[in-house]
Amino acid sequence: MSDPSPTRVDTWSIEHIVRTMAPLLLVLSVLELGSGLVLESLQSTYLGNPTLLVLVPVMIGMGGNLGAIIAARLSTQLHLGTISFDPREPQLRAGILAIMALAGTVFTVLAVVAFGLGHLLGAPMALSALLTISLVSGLSLAAIAIVLGIGATWISYRRGYDPDDVTVPVVTNVCDILGVVILSTVSIAVL
Amino acid sequence: MDARGSAWAIYRESLPVLLVSLAGGIFAGFVLGTPAMVEGFESYPGLLLALPAFLATRGNVYGALGARIASGLHQGIVEPRLRRQRRLVNAVVAAVVNGLSMSVFIGVASWTILTVQPGRSPAPLPELVAVLVLAALSTAVVLIVGLLTLVFAGYRRGVDPDNLIGPIVTTLGDVFGVVFLFVSITIVGVVV
Numbered sequence: 001m002s003d004p005s006p007t008r009v010d011t012w013s014i015e016h017i018v019r020t021m022a023p024l025l026l027v028l029s030v031l032e033l034g035s036g037l038v039l040e041s042l043q044s045t046y047l048g049n050p051t052l053l054v055l056v057p058v059m060i061g062m063g064g065n066l067g068a069i070i071a072a073r074l075s076t077q078l079h080l081g082t083i084s085f086d087p088r089e090p091q092l093r094a095g096i097l098a099i100m101a102l103a104g105t106v107f108t109v110l111a112v113v114a115f116g117l118g119h120l121l122g123a124p125m126a127l128s129a130l131l132t133i134s135l136v137s138g139l140s141l142a143a144i145a146i147v148l149g150i151g152a153t154w155i156s157y158r159r160g161y162d163p164d165d166v167t168v169p170v171v172t173n174v175c176d177i178l179g180v181v182i183l184s185t186v187s188i189a190v191l
Numbered sequence: 192m193d194a195r196g197s198a199w200a201i202y203r204e205s206l207p208v209l210l211v212s213l214a215g216g217i218f219a220g221f222v223l224g225t226p227a228m229v230e231g232f233e234s235y236p237g238l239l240l241a242l243p244a245f246l247a248t249r250g251n252v253y254g255a256l257g258a259r260i261a262s263g264l265h266q267g268i269v270e271p272r273l274r275r276q277r278r279l280v281n282a283v284v285a286a287v288v289n290g291l292s293m294s295v296f297i298g299v300a301s302w303t304i305l306t307v308q309p310g311r312s313p314a315p316l317p318e319l320v321a322v323l324v325l326a327a328l329s330t331a332v333v334l335i336v337g338l339l340t341l342v343f344a345g346y347r348r349g350v351d352p353d354n355l356i357g358p359i360v361t362t363l364g365d366v367f368g369v370v371f372l373f374v375s376i377t378i379v380g381v382v383v
Contacts, residue, residue: 012278017259017285025251025293032244033300040240053224057369058216060243061361064250065212068357069205072258076353079262093194098201106209113217121224168258169251172357176247 011162024166028173035060035177042184051118051125052133052187058110059137059183063175066103067145070095071171074153075163085154096146100139107138129190137179137186145175204350208358215362219369228369231376235322237313238376241301245323245372248293249364253334256286257342257356264346271343279339287331294327295320318379325375326368333367334360 010016039046039056046053073095077083084092111127111134118124152170156163222228232239259282263269269278298320305313313319341359342352 012263012281014281014285014288017282018288021252021255021285021289022292025248025289026296028251029244029248029293029297029300032247033240033297033304035243035247036240036301037304039243043239050224054217054220056223057219057246057365058213060246061212061216061250061365062209064254065209065357065361068254069201069354072261072353072356075258076262076265079266090194090197094197094201097194097198098205101198101202102205102209105206106213109210110213110217113213117217117221168254168357172250172254173247176243176250180243 020162021169024169028169031173031177035180038180038184045184045187049125049187049191050121050123051114051130054114054117054121055110055134055183056180059141059179060176061179062103062106062110062138063141063145063179064172066099066142067149067171067175068168069102070099070146071149071153071163071167074149075156075167078153078157078163083153083157085150085157092150099142099146103138103142104135107134110134110138133183133186133190136190137182140182141175141179144178145171148174201354205354205358208355212358212362212365215366219365222369222373228373231373231380234380235314235319235376236311237298237301237305237319238322238372240304241297241319241323242372244297244301245294245326246364246368248290248297248327249330249334249368250360252286252290252293253338253360253364254357256282256335257338257352257360260339260342261352261356264342264352271346273339273343283335283339286335290327290331291324294323298323318383322372322375322379325378326371329371329374330364330367333371334363337363 046056074083086092111130115127115130148171152167153163156166260269263278264271270276299316302313302316302319305311338359342355345355346352
């Protein structure tokens with residue numbers, strides 16, 4: 001299949017994609033190593049509560065998932081030229097509403113399932129403690145993810161970056177890092 | 192459409208995939224907590240430190256690949272089919288190049304961080320890097336095939352790929368990232 005419309009800068013060349021992403025990936029990896037340090041320093045807390053350990057990958061990934069929903073929508077709207085950053089604008093408000101509702105649902109289910117698994121693991125935790133840890137951490141993460149998703153797209157838009165290469169990685173990573181930090185802070189406060 | 196109505200639409204479209212992602216995350220949590228995996232972390236100091244960065248790199252590289260493919264689909268310049276197309280091939284090759292080079296970097300960085308900390312000694316550098324690169328390569332194959340298949344299938348059925356990518360990447364990345372990390376620890380342990 002031949003390329004019908006070669007543009008001045010070929011944004012689909014291997015070199016362009018690698019060069020656009022590599023510096024950002026490096027910076028984000030360094031930040032993630034900070035998250036790794038938190039995880040390693042609290043190793044005994046997590047290993048002492050295996051039920052808490054079950055929450056870790058979800059806490060790392062879900063904030064990024066939620067932020068990516070809004071970031072990817074905004075990114076596509078930017079490409080299509082229909083973007084708006086006004087939170088009163090129905091399209092954006094709908095995204096925010098949906099994400100908070102999704103977070104409430106997902107982190108409630110997580111707490112209940114982890115409660116059941118805690119019994120299977122022989123290290124049960126109180127349902128109230130798990131619900132508090134999961135929902136407080138999860139809803140805080142969702143709020144941060146929304147702010148980051150909108151902010152990062154706005155900056156890409158102003159600076160002329162391709163949001164596909166910028167927004168989703170920034171949102172996902174900051175949420176990954178904060179996921180471990182927020183979960184650790186809330187757990188220590190509750191337990 | 193009013194905000195409440197379209198919020199409900201986004202909620203209904205996103206929830207099933209997020210629940211799959213949730214199941215994947217819980218599965219990954221279990222694998223991390225198994226005695227064999229804990230033993231692996233103990234025999235390769237530096238690996239737990241590398242874990243968030245390793246898992247996040249899957250999300251970064253393949254999340255961006257997915258977002259790029261989604262925009263290409265929306266703009267009509269990528270066909271929703273698994274066949275040779277210049278843009279698709281380039282995007283995939285670039286993702287693999289980025290994924291592997293970041294794994295090398297994360298291995299070296301984790302090794303360095305533990306080396307400079309007093310009283311800590313990391314696993315030998317070649318072994319640490321070998322575990323991460325092997326795991327990254329195996330995960331890449333599953334993630335690329337899985338991501339493209341699911342996004343194209345979803346798109347052809349009228350599901351907006353924007354709502355699919357994040358959860359697909361996180362779920363496959365969590366499950367296969369942790370499983371292949373375990374497999375790589377075992378393989379490197381046998382070879383060394």
